[in-house]
Amino acid sequence: MRDTLRAQLWPLPTLGVVLAVVAGVGLPRLDEQLQHDIPPWLSDYLFSGNADAARSVLGAIAGSLVTVTALTFSLTVLTLQLASSQFSPRLLRTFTADRYVQTTLALFLATFTYALTVLRTVRTGQDERSGFVPHVSVTVAFLLTLASVLGLVLFLSHLAREIRVETMMSSVHSAADRTIQRLLPHREDAPHRGLAAGAHQGAPHRPPPNALTLTAGASGFLTSVDEKALLQATVAADAILLIDRHPGSSLIAGTPMGAAWPRTSERFTPETRARLTEAAAEGVTTGPERTDHQDIAFSLRQLTDIAAKALSPGVNDPTTAVHALSHSSALLCELAQRRLGPHLLLDNDQQVRVVLQRPNLEELLDLALTQPMRYGAAEPAVLARIAMLLRELAWTSTPAHQSPVHSALTRLRATIDAQDFHPTERLQLTELTRLVGQALAEQQAHGPPL
Known part of the structure; x- marks a missing residue:
């Protein structure tokens, strides 16, 4: 729920708007009670016009x-349209979740709401009640x-920076880093009791032929899994549960x-x-x-979309694809140092x-390279x-x-061989692929550098 609201x-x-209505109703009442107790030095800084002037100011605001x-x-919608058509529809969530916007x-x-709410409290001397000008409230509106x-001014500056493709990719990269840090432990971190963040050594569990088939409760994209609820349900049923999506x-x-x-x-x-069927359906959230x-693959999907769009004939921007x-x-190198593959949840007995x-x-890697290649x-x-x-x-x-x-x-070598490149370009690409093979051989012999 919190993640959904953040992106709206x-x-x-x-x-x-709600706070503005509360302030627009409460502040004039406080203003009316304190209008004769305001010290002279403060009155010099407050709005000092009559009721007509106050109405004009509030109406103009x-x-x-x-x-x-x-x-x-309008500018926000245009930015969303640009991001969707020029880069990727999956970038829209980045803009709608922007706290600055x-x-x-x-x-x-x-x-706007505060000015309208305060405007209704301004009274002239010809009104049924005595005239009243909420000087403090009008000053707050100013x-x-x-x-x-x-x-x-700051919004326009922020918008001009946000629609740059370099800023978009940096935002996607930062979001991916936060997801990786939150979900994936380093390889050297051992699993702990309870919700283990990682996998045991050995092959993942496979269901036996007579296993209970679990079906999705709703259509959509799998957005999250309630690990605690699933763990509790399996412990209560003395079962093992596999979510293969x-x-x-x-x-x-x-x-x-x-x-x-x-x-x-x-x-x-x-x-x-x-109970297990119901727990599985409720523990898997779709959107x-x-x-x-x-x-953890969503940010790579966004970056690959940007690269594929940049390589389309209508855009033809290979530099953006390279970036x-x-x-x-960078994300793949970080992910390679984390525990990937099946994520196992253990009970108190480490089962x-x-x-x-x-x-x-x-x-x-296939997600990141197939379409750009x-x-x-x-x-x-x-x-x-x-x-x-x-090589990296x-x-x-x-x-x-x-x-x-x-x-x-x-x-990659097959792709290079199938193209009609200039001999100089082919030589450069062949040398780069040779360096990849050399890096693999050195890593196999000595392991990754410390």
Whole structure:
């Protein structure tokens, strides 16, 4: 829920409007009680006009803020459209989750709402009640207007920076780093009691032929798994549960997403089968789009989209593709130093109870390279950066990760051989692939450098 609200534009502006209404109702009442007790030195800094002047000021503030808010929304929508069409539709979440944009919209709407709410309290001497001008409240409205003007200037500067592709890729990279730090421990970290962050040594568990098939409760993208709830359900049923779809996968309601089987040779009772089926359906959350909450491959998907879009004939920007591959290389090198593959949850006796699938290095490397290698096959700069990526990954990974790098290197060499490059370009690419093979051989002989 928190992650969903963070990516929406409306919660913070709505909170700003509510606070503005409260302030617009409460501050004039306080103003009326204290209007004769304000010290003279403070009165010199407050609004000193009559009721007509106060109404003019508040009306001007409300009218101008409506225009500014409409402009801000228009610029935000244009930015979202640009990011979607020029780079990737999966970047829209990055913009809607931008706290700067949300805060700016909240400030504008709050100022507009506050000015309108205070305007209703201004009374002239011809009203049924005696005249009243909330000097403090009007002064606060003026200060909010100054803050809104400053916020507009800063918002335009922020927007101009955010629509740069380098900033977008940096934001995606930062989000991926946070996800990796939160979900994946380093290889040398041993699993602990309870929710173990990593996998035991050995092959992942496979369901027996008579295992209970678990089906998805709703269609959508798998966004998160409630590890604690699944662990409690399996301990209560003395079972082992496997979710064979990792976050980011597309689920269809009623189709298999995993299995459960007794930890002993006994069969499940009908009641246990029903409880496990219900717990699995409730413990797996689906949504209309992928998120980076538990999806470690989502940021690589975004970077690959940017690279593929940059290599399209309509854009033809191989430099952006090379920069995207540089970010992908940094993420893959970081992921290679983490515990990848199945994520096991252990009970208090350190027995495996839940097996959650996560992408391994081969899947992540395939995600990062397949499309750029296909769409950039005729561009030497892109193939050169892919070769450098493989060398960097070989230099930082363990011997256990050599096989995916070897496979990618074989594909890269086949791609280079199939192209009609100039002899100089072919020689440079061949030398880069040779360096990848050399790095793999050195890493196999000596291990990664300390």
